[in-house]
Amino acid sequence: MTHRVLLCDDEIPIIRAAEFKIKKAGYDVRIAGDGEEAWQMIQAEMPDILVTDCQMPRLDGLGLVRRLREHPETRDLPVLMLTAKGFELSAEELARRWGVRDLIAKPFSPKGLLERIREILHEQPVGP
Amino acid sequence: MSSSNNRYNLAAVGSAVLSTGWVVAWAAGLLIDGGNWIARLGSLAVGLALAGTAAALWLRRQAREQTAARRFFETLNRLDPHALRRDTADSEIPPLESGHPLADVARRLRDGLIELAEQFQDLEHARNATEIRCRRATTEYERVKAILTSLDEPIVAIDPFDEVILANPSAKEVLGIDAEQTEDRALRALVRCETLVNLLSTTSRRKAMESRSDEIQVPATTADGGWYRVTARRLAASGAVDEDAPGGGAVAVLRDIGETKALQRRNAEFVSSVSHEMKTPLAGIKAYVELLADGEAEDEQTREEFCGVITAQADRLQRLVENLLNLARMEAGVVKVDKDGRPLNEILEEALGVVRPAAEAKQIELVSDLSPMYLGVFADRDLLLQAAINLLSNAIKYTPNGGRVTLRSRMVDAHVRFEVEDTGVGLSEEDKYRVFEKFYRVKKDKDMAQGTGLGLPLAKHIVEDVHGGTLTVDSVLGKGSTFAVVLPGSGQISS
Structure with missing residues (x-):
């Protein structure tokens, strides 16, 4: 079974680098331009992991995670968060309150992001 | 005086002895022969005369002593204790004659009085000195109080029992103390700011004299959040031998750091x-x-x-x-500004040329509606061109494909006005005020175009700070925006 990864960022050229790397590793990768679009894509097709930026138009990363946690079917979706912010966000706080698995600072390494995605997906119980 | 007095005494005593002798002799003669009446009467008369003389002498002496004593006491009564001095006391209080029965008492009384007068004079000096010191201290206290009262810096002082001994009006205002009387009231009961209360209280109990400081936020009374830096210093116990002796309480001075805090916050945000x-x-x-x-x-x-x-x-x-x-x-202010009289329309046409490719890429109609008049501006060509380009490219960025951007220039009274009007996404009321802030980007429009949020603040600086003009925006959300620049004109020629 091919794992599905949803990448969400309004800086499309940048997230395409991650898409390229992750796709090459054999995952099924989708891209959303903002939180609202990501939410609609999740409704239509549930990914195995979400990687989202914080600052985005319409619905930002935190708003998206909050919405995911409010719905039973998306409550347990693993989330990795990307941020270009300096000190306004704390990984511990995000993990404790919203179950965000990790906070990855921009600029990020596509290789490092892929490894983190792999680790998290490996932890998941294998479906039937 | 003294010898005559002794003579009177001698005569008086002698008369008394003789008269007593005569009476005794007469009585004895009567008992013996009871004879010659005449002789007996004669001797009686002599005896009585002698006794009378003695009595008269005694009375006279009594009278003289009384007069001397009365004069002495009158002198005492008239004495001025302020003026009595030991070296001139003999002339001021003449002593009684040495034979006077009160002479000894009077001498002791006089000495005692001189001593008392001297003590009285010493006390009076001391009292005068104290009074002067007291007046000085009062004046000083009033002055210090006036200074403390007039200070904008809030000041609070406590005694060793944590009771307020001073809180100037500024402190009352800042710390929200509404009590009229603050003296002798517990600090904790008057001030709700825990940090300040603890700082003062612990400082008051410290052995070391050096001050301690902390930052406190009092219940917000100002827009800057009521931040103060408070410096507390222990007060030395008054009257202690060791000037640094603890036990005098503590004083806290507050300094408003709201502006610094706001600046720090803006800096951090930036x-x-x-x-x-x-x-x-x-x-x-x-x-x-x-x-x-x-x-x-x-x-x-x-x-x-x-x-x-x-x-x-x-x-x-x-x-x-x-x-x-x-x-x-x-x-x-380190930009080299090269201002000169220049034709505005030329600068605007150049700006249009720079942004045209971007407009064409989005099929945006770029309309040039420049005044046929010569619009002279006193401007730095490069900077004003930069401002015009920023306004135009901003309009193109936030106007959907197929829209229209118009650049217009006009003469308005003595001013020159140019505006960039677009049929773009428009701005909300809040965004209208915030678009000129550094790095501010309208959230909902961020995905429309890349930007740094610096173009408009830069244009505003160029127009307002460099050229003394104004840059304003008028906008209807969803319909479009018009950014208008008004510059002081520098003469026009009909073209």
């Missing part, structure tokens, strides 16, 4: 925004460089694509740095 704006293109560069380094791009086309993204992101970073530097230079 740095955060800059780093965020820089990290985004950096993220692109780093990610694609890593892909290239790892040999992920297997064909030439992919490699070119990656290099294209890297170049675009590097350009974006460069633009950001240039804009930042320009803005910083302008804010610091």
Whole structure:
């Protein structure tokens, strides 16, 4: 079974680098331009992991995670968060309150992001 | 005086002895013969005469003594205790004659009085000195109190029992003390700021004299959040031998740091925004460089694509740095401004030429509606061109494909006005005020175009600070915006 990864960022050229790397590793990768679009894509097709930026138009990363946690079917979706912010966000706080698995600072390494995605997906119980 | 007195005494005593002798002799003669009456009467008369003389002498002596005593006491009564001095006392209080029965008492009384007068005079000096000191201290106290009262810095002082001994009006206002009388009331009961109460209280109990300080936020009374730096110092016990002896309480002086705090916050926000704006293109560069380094791009086309993204992101970073530097230079006033009388329309036409490709790429109709008049402005050509380009490219960025952007110039009274009108997304009431803030980007429109949020603040600086004009915006959400620049005119010629 091919794992599905949803990448969400309004800086499309940048997230395409991650898409390229992750796709090459054999995952099924989708891209959303903002939180609202990501939410609609999740409704239509549930990914195995979400990687989202914080600052985005319409619905930002935190708003998206909050919405995911409010719905039973998306409550347990693993989330990795990307941020270009300096000190306004704390990984511990995000993990404790919203179950965000990790906070990855921009600029990020596509290789490092892929490894983190792999680790998290490996932890998941294998479906039937 | 003294010898005559003794004579009187001698005569009096002698008379008394003789008269007593005569009476005794007469009585004895009577008993013996009871004879010659005449002789007996004669001797009786002599005896009585002698006794009378003695009595008269005694009475006279009594009278003289009384007069001397009365004079003595009258002198005492008239004495001025302020003026009595030991060296002149003999002339002021003549002593009684040595034979006078009160002479000894009078001498002791006089000595005692002189001593008392001296003590009285000493006390009076001391009292005068104290009075002067007291008046000085009162004046000093009033002056210090007036100074403390007039100070804008809040000041609170406590005694060793944590009771307030001073709270100036500024302290009352800032700390929200509504009590009229603050003296002798517990600090804790008057002030709710826990940090301040604890700082003062612990400082008061410390052995060391050096001051301690902390930052406190009192219940917000100002827009800046009521931040104060409080410096507390222990007061030495008054009257202690050791000047540093504890037990005098403590005093706290508060300094308003609201503005500093606000500045720090704005600075932190600014740095955060800059780093965020820089990290985004950096993220692109780093990610694609890593892909290239790892040999992920297997064909030439992919490699070119990656290099294209890297170049675009590097350009974006460069633009950001240039804009930042320009803005910083302008804010610091180090930009070399070369102002001269120039034709505005020429500058505007040049700006139109610069942005035309961007408008064409989005099929935006770029309308030039420039005044046929010569509009002279006293301006720096490069800077004003930059401002016009920023306004135009901003309009093109936030106008959907197929829209229209109009550049208009007019003469209005003695001023020159040019405006950029678009049929774009428009601004909300709040955004209208905030678009000129550094790094502010309208959230909902961020995905429409790339930007640093520096173009409009830069234009505003150029127009207002460099050229003494105004840059304002009028907008209807969803319909479009008009950014208008008004500059002082420098004469016009009909073309």
